[in-house]
Amino acid sequence: MKFEEAKSKFIQTWGALGSQWGINKTMAQIHALLMISPDPLSMEDIMEELHISRGNTSMNLRSLMDWGIVFKEYKPGERKEFFSAEGNIDELARKIARERSRREIKPTLRVLQDISTIDGEESTKAAHFKAKTEELYDFVSRADNMLEKITEQKENWITKTILKLMR
Amino acid sequence: MKFEEAKSKFIQTWGALGSQWGINKTMAQIHALLMISPDPLSMEDIMEELHISRGNTSMNLRSLMDWGIVFKEYKPGERKEFFSAEGNIDELARKIARERSRREIKPTLRVLQDISTIDGEESTKAAHFKAKTEELYDFVSRADNMLEKITEQKENWITKTILKLMR
């Protein structure tokens, strides 16, 4: 396979993976492009490579920066802004995991806790509901905890975790 | 909070969580409904509870069954089909993890492997690309492996994993 073909394939694949995990395709593609670029890219560069509009590029770059996985850089003498992706994959995954926990898991836990405190009612349905939501709360909070434990290991957390699991 | 209110809140929340993780909202809602129902429900029941069409219900039930987390049941004497959700949450999470690995991670790994074997090219860009995609392949396959290790533990895999991590 030639470089250009491989590059395009990578960007497409990363974009598709993003969609499947609830991340805007273009956002994932920009991230892919920045990941494989040895140097920071300008907005123009990104627009041109991916054939997307200025507005689209701007908005998705902002999102990526909100996630903490893309950074703005300034080149001396250049007026333009340049962008680069988090280079350390361990750190990338850690940030994504933490961000998703903060944005999605934690709020869900709050709701689960809230609704399992239904009052009055003592029907079978209500009892079953209470049991299930409590069980779910318990599971999700344990899972969230586990992820926290795993990602708080400094370097090579995947390898370290596998080792601990094998013992 | 009253039962009906809590129930509706749960279904909405589960649906929203689903969307954020790339799962059709209605599919997640049907699953939520079945989870908290002490008894299997018919298509009619589901349509009525969620105010959705027959076709929608049918398609999403099929998807849920494809994921292996909802089952068809027959009640003696009844012509209708009934549906119930996987009751064990550990098992539910295990199935989701495995299915996502099979459908999304594995194919991505294949592409990553494929594209990191670019030929000819010895530019800096190509070298960086090769290094990055190899690193990514390595990371993703380790993560996939870790998940496999974690979920293959029979019961209480979350708890067991946390214990191992704390040692």
Added chain:
DNA sequence: TAAATGTTTCAAAATATTTTGAAAGTTCAA
């Protein structure tokens, strides 16, 4: 075999999400 009961399919409609592009905003050098 026909009718009744129930499920699936899928094209069209509805809805939701993403993308565009031009105007407004910002920054900076002269």
Added chain:
DNA sequence: TTGAACTTTCAAAATATTTTGAAACATTTA
């Protein structure tokens, strides 16, 4: 200040996804 270079915003347009509903299909009963 002014204006050139660049970025952001956001309403409207394009696109993608989901949902509907009725016809086709399947299965059981009379």
